[in-house]
Amino acid sequence: MSKLFLRYVDDEISDQTIQMPQRVLATSTHQYPIDVLALRFEQYLADPSSVHDKYPWAARFVMGIPVTSWQRELVWNVGQKARFITAAWSGTDLGSYLTNEWCDYAGRAAAENSEILLDGQQRLHSLEEYFLDRLAVPDIQGQPRVWSELGNVERKRFLSTIFAHSSVSSDDERALRRTYDLCASGVTPRTHDQRAAR
Incomplete structure (x- = not known):
């Protein structure tokens, strides 16, 4: 016999002391095309030294966005x-990447945590590798193709793909680290027997 699902209980007699995990930081999400990231990357490549000067503490940069040493x-x-x-070419939902907004507070810790990438490093690095011709993906005939081989029609189609940008705004490094830890996820390929299309 299956149990009846109710969104809410009629007569609340449950334990009121039970509390589930709560959001660490308030998050906002915007639907942007990959082109927004590509423009930022293009600007970064035109003058990387000014970006490195602005974020001297960054362990590395991905698509021109600073990444902290604790990632x-x-x-x-x-x-x-x-x-x-x-997946991006196929129009699949790409999820989102998460950054911390610029924190205009006094103190070194705030500056070091401003505008950092918190989640999506692997996906953004994949885009970077693709844009720099370090990664080839098959075309519809199965031929490996790099970005520089594509014409503007195909480039515009790819760059118009939505890749949501989520952001938080905090100068609390502990909260940022906890948020980063909660976001830990990755792309795990399905095994042959788990695939729907064989």
Whole structure:
């Protein structure tokens, strides 16, 4: 016998002391095309030294966005990167990437945590590799293609793909680290027996 699902209970007699996890930081999300990231990356490549001067504490940059030293290293393999780019070409939901907005507070800690990438490093790095011709993905005939081989019609189609940008705004490094830890996820390819289309 299946249990009846109710969104709310009629006669609330449940334990009022039970509390589930809560949001660490308030998040806002905007639907932007990949072109927004590509423009930022293009500007970064035109003058990387000014960006490095603005964020001297950054461990590295991904698509021109600073990454802190307390984030994991780049770990996706070529197959995972190619699957992400193929998903973007296919119009699949790409999820979102998360940044911390600029925190205009006094103090070094605030500056070091401003405008950092909190989640999406592997996906953004895949885009960077693709835009720099370091990653090829198959076209509809199965031929590996790099970005520089594409004409503007195909480039516009790719750049118009939505990749949501979520953001928080905090100068609390502990809260930012907790948010980062909660976001830990990755692309795991399905095994052959788990695939819907075989």
